[in-house]
Amino acid sequence: MHCLAVEGLPEVRPGDDLASLIEERCTLHDDDVVCVASTVVSKAEGRAFDLSAFPASERARSIAARLEAISGDEKDPRFAQAVLEESETLVMEAPFLLAATRFGHVAPNAGVDRSNVPDSDLLLLPDDPMASAERIRSNLDADASVVVTDTCGRPFRHGQTGVAIGYAGIPATRDWRGETDRDGHELEVTNESIVDELAATANLLTGEGDDGVPVVVIREFEFGDHEGSEHLFRDASEDLVREALQEWTFSDASDAGSATEGSQ
Structure with a gap:
């Protein structure tokens, strides 16, 4: 697998055709995965x-x-x-x-x-990153996939990493459930978030701050002979972490002061 930073993109303006801007600076191959930072997608969409x-x-x-x-x-x-x-x-x-x-x-x-x-x-x-990814993909001459990326922190860990917020032409996950490990044990829960892993890989080249490289092409990535899923985000009804956070109340000094004053 090879990762290629697309250099030299101009400051993106509302209405710009990102597919054309990318292909003017990089010859895409069929089956490439084009990872595009949400910042330039948002700018092109007037956000x-x-x-x-x-x-x-x-x-x-x-x-x-x-x-x-x-x-x-x-x-x-x-x-x-x-x-x-x-x-x-x-x-x-x-x-x-x-x-x-x-x-x-x-x-x-x-x-x-x-x-x-x-x-x-x-x-x-972007208002609808899935639609954004599909629009960019449909305007490319090559039969490539598109992942719209953002950076985000993660619970229980320091630091941010690249994540996918929209994708087209590629499943969100690679499902290993039902397959076996090297000892013959059946995998019961492993469902690999491919688009997030590709976004994180691209983020190594796009960088942060003033690096100014919002597009990375990942070449020769092979999904393999696995089932795929289009689902990336958990439904709120199934998200135990979100449920716990919504039930949790942050307590700080100002809250304590207000409570004390209210009880007097």
Whole structure:
């Protein structure tokens, strides 16, 4: 398997054809996997906004005030409003905003980003990353797959890694259940998240910060003779971690003070 960074892409603007921009700089092969950072997908889809586009509601002002009290850093309630509008539900409101997006991804701040947006305040995730991946793929001359990537932290571990939020032309997972290990034991639960692993691989080349390499081509990846699944995100009804977080209440000094004052 070979990983190729696509160099020299310009600053992406609303309406840009990402497929053309990529193929102008890289000769794609059939069966390549084209990993595209969500930042450039969002920019092409006009998902950059100023904070003024999100007048703060009472709930946003309350959330921002509480986060400011917890962190000691100033919080703009318009940012909280943007997160609310991009969320299907808030899994956690403190000590940070953890949100479930409308397309199933759970991420801090619903993936709303304030970096690498030269002409605006905020960059939102693509509205429908699956449709975004399919649109890019349909505009490619080669019969390649497309994975739209983002970076995200993980429970129980430090650091961020690349993850998939949309994909087309490739199954989300590689199902090993029913197959056997080297000792003949049947695998009962192993369902490998291929699109996440490809996204993480691509992230080694795209980098972070000001690296400016938003597209990586993965060549000669072989899915193998396995069953595949299109499902990547857990349903909320089956997600025990999300359920536990929604039932959990963050307690901080300001909460304790409020409780004391209220009881007097």
